[in-house]
Amino acid sequence: MTVEWRKTPDDHVIVVLGATGDLARKKLLPALFHLDMEDLMPKRYLVVATSKDEVTDDQFREFARDAVDEFCRCKSSEGHWDEFAARLSYVSGEFGPDDDGPLGDAIRKAEAEIGGDPPRRLFYLAVPPQAFGPITLGIGAAELAERARVIYEKPFGWDMESFIKLNNTVHEVLTEDQIYRIDHFLGKETVQNILAFRFANGMFEPIWNRDHIDHVQIDVPEDIGIGARGGFYEKTGAFRDMIVTHLFQVLSFIAMEPPSSFGEQPLLDEKSKVFESMVALEPDDVVFGQYEGYQREEGVAPDSRTETFAAARVWVDNWRWSGMPFFLRTGKRMAEKRWAVTLAFREPPKQMFEEVEVQGQSRNHLTMEMGPNEGISVSFLAKVPGPSIELGPARMDFRYASSFGSELIEAYERLIHDALIGDRTLFTRCDGIERVWELVEKLIHHSPAVHEYPQGSWGPQAANELIAPRQWHLPEPPTNE
Ligand code: BG6
Numbered sequence: 094m095t096v097e098w099r100k101t102p103d104d105h106v107i108v109v110l111g112a113t114g115d116l117a118r119k120k121l122l123p124a125l126f127h128l129d130m131e132d133l134m135p136k137r138y139l140v141v142a143t144s145k146d147e148v149t150d151d152q153f154r155e156f157a158r159d160a161v162d163e164f165c166r167c168k169s170s171e172g173h174w175d176e177f178a179a180r181l182s183y184v185s186g187e188f189g190p191d192d193d194g195p196l197g198d199a200i201r202k203a204e205a206e207i208g209g210d211p212p213r214r215l216f217y218l219a220v221p222p223q224a225f226g227p228i229t230l231g232i233g234a235a236e237l238a239e240r241a242r243v244i245y246e247k248p249f250g251w252d253m254e255s256f257i258k259l260n261n262t263v264h265e266v267l268t269e270d271q272i273y274r275i276d277h278f279l280g281k282e283t284v285q286n287i288l289a290f291r292f293a294n295g296m297f298e299p300i301w302n303r304d305h306i307d308h309v310q311i312d313v314p315e316d317i318g319i320g321a322r323g324g325f326y327e328k329t330g331a332f333r334d335m336i337v338t339h340l341f342q343v344l345s346f347i348a349m350e351p352p353s354s355f356g357e358q359p360l361l362d363e364k365s366k367v368f369e370s371m372v373a374l375e376p377d378d379v380v381f382g383q384y385e386g387y388q389r390e391e392g393v394a395p396d397s398r399t400e401t402f403a404a405a406r407v408w409v410d411n412w413r414w415s416g417m418p419f420f421l422r423t424g425k426r427m428a429e430k431r432w433a434v435t436l437a438f439r440e441p442p443k444q445m446f447e448e449v450e451v452q453g454q455s456r457n458h459l460t461m462e463m464g465p466n467e468g469i470s471v472s473f474l475a476k477v478p479g480p481s482i483e484l485g486p487a488r489m490d491f492r493y494a495s496s497f498g499s500e501l502i503e504a505y506e507r508l509i510h511d512a513l514i515g516d517r518t519l520f521t522r523c524d525g526i527e528r529v530w531e532l533v534e535k536l537i538h539h540s541p542a543v544h545e546y547p548q549g550s551w552g553p554q555a556a557n558e559l560i561a562p563r564q565w566h567l568p569e570p571p572t573n574e
Pocket of ligand 1 (some may be wrong): 315334
């Protein structure tokens with residue numbers, strides 16, 4: 094890939110909107126500090142943090158320090174915290190569509206302090222999606238769009254109509270190459286490894302198609318609930334929060350044709366072609382669920398029908414995948430936190446071992462575990478030692494930790510750095526997102542029934558029926574670690 098990981102970004106003012114929120118605390122502030130520690134930040138940069146909360150600079154620095162100590166891989170005491178903290182300033186308020194208020198002044202003041210050639214501006218919108226439009230118009234009204242790049246958290250729109258409206262608003266102020274729609278799964282090392290696995294090896298690509306694969310599973314169960322995100326989750330639900338965003342993006346990496354290069358446009362073109370070939374989802378292609386007790390969570394309506402679980406059957410109707418289903422599953426408060434893509438291969442054309450007893454599942458599976466315990470495993474059948482012919486499940490394993498030993502780069506670090514150097518390869522493009530909303534339009538407006546499921550389970554029974562006669566497959570963690 095054309096990764097310029099060590100490239101030093103131009104001088105910057107980084108503006109974090111929603112700076113006292115959960116995302117800033119858990120991901121963005123730790124990522125900025127770690128990039129600074131790794132010497133990957135611009136030579137000269139300042140961070141202007143903002144939200145509606147009334148906090149002083151010092152209180153914000155304290156908040157940032159706690160965030161780093163709780164969520165960053167390195168603690169504030171291990172690095173030059175004071176230097177980093179001195180770069181942080183805080184201003185209360187947000188851009189409105191008509192005037193910029195104190196935020197514009199704070200940005201210009203920071204630019205003057207940096208000096209030299211006018212620095213670039215990176216805006217990170219860690220705010221609810223309904224604020225994307227007004228804030229972008231505010232950036233325009235304050236005449237700050239020049240030299241700016243803007244990172245938008247997901248989801249970018251709620252459906253086709255709101256996507257088009259938001260996209261038009263944003264394009265009134267910014268050109269497409271200034272727009273960075275983030276999907277942090279694409280920043281995960283293991284997701285990029287799908288491309289390396291497929292296209293750096295001669296062994297797998299010949300069998301990567303409908304002739305050899307029976308179906309693909311993209312499975313992201315989570316054991317956590319919705320925490321304090323009730324307000325956000327009620328409007329979003331698992332289908333928008335995970336399926337049409339993260340899981341569709343991963344699907345595009347699994348299904349895409351080899352790009353002519355790993356440059357931004359060729360890669361994004363191939364992803365878009367996958368979405369073009371996808372068949373619009375019908376209500377009976379999905380199963381929605383809600384965990385027991387969800388309606389009693391903070392910020393949730395007592396009669397809420399929001400889904401906390403979604404499973405989907407998706408078809409990519411092109412030469413490579415026609416007639417072969419992709420099954421997607423995700424949910425909150427499920428039995429385990431896992432993150433796996435499994436290719437389930439067709440059984441051999443002739444059963445030579447018909448009379449033979451088989452222990453366990455007989456299909457061959459190739460599973461890419463994106464976390465925790467990142468790695469790749471292949472399960473197959475082998476002869477059980479002994480005088481009779483009996484077959485048992487066997488497995489080959491690759492684990493990142495034992496093979497490479499090095500720590501994986503955090504997705505947000507990777508993507509913030511990419512935005513700082515102007516690389517949009519791992520961000521999403523408007524044609525791809527528009528098509529995705531088109532694919533789910535019918536479903537969003539005619540949601541299926543929501544089945545209740547017990548906390549700590551694998552979701553509603555209907556999700557097993559969706560994949561039957563196949564089964565959801567999550568290999569046991571390797572025993573030798
Ligand atoms: C976020 C979703 O985008 O991704 C969350 O909004 C989800 O609901 C999270 O829990 C999962 O990401 P990660 O990186 O923690 O696996």
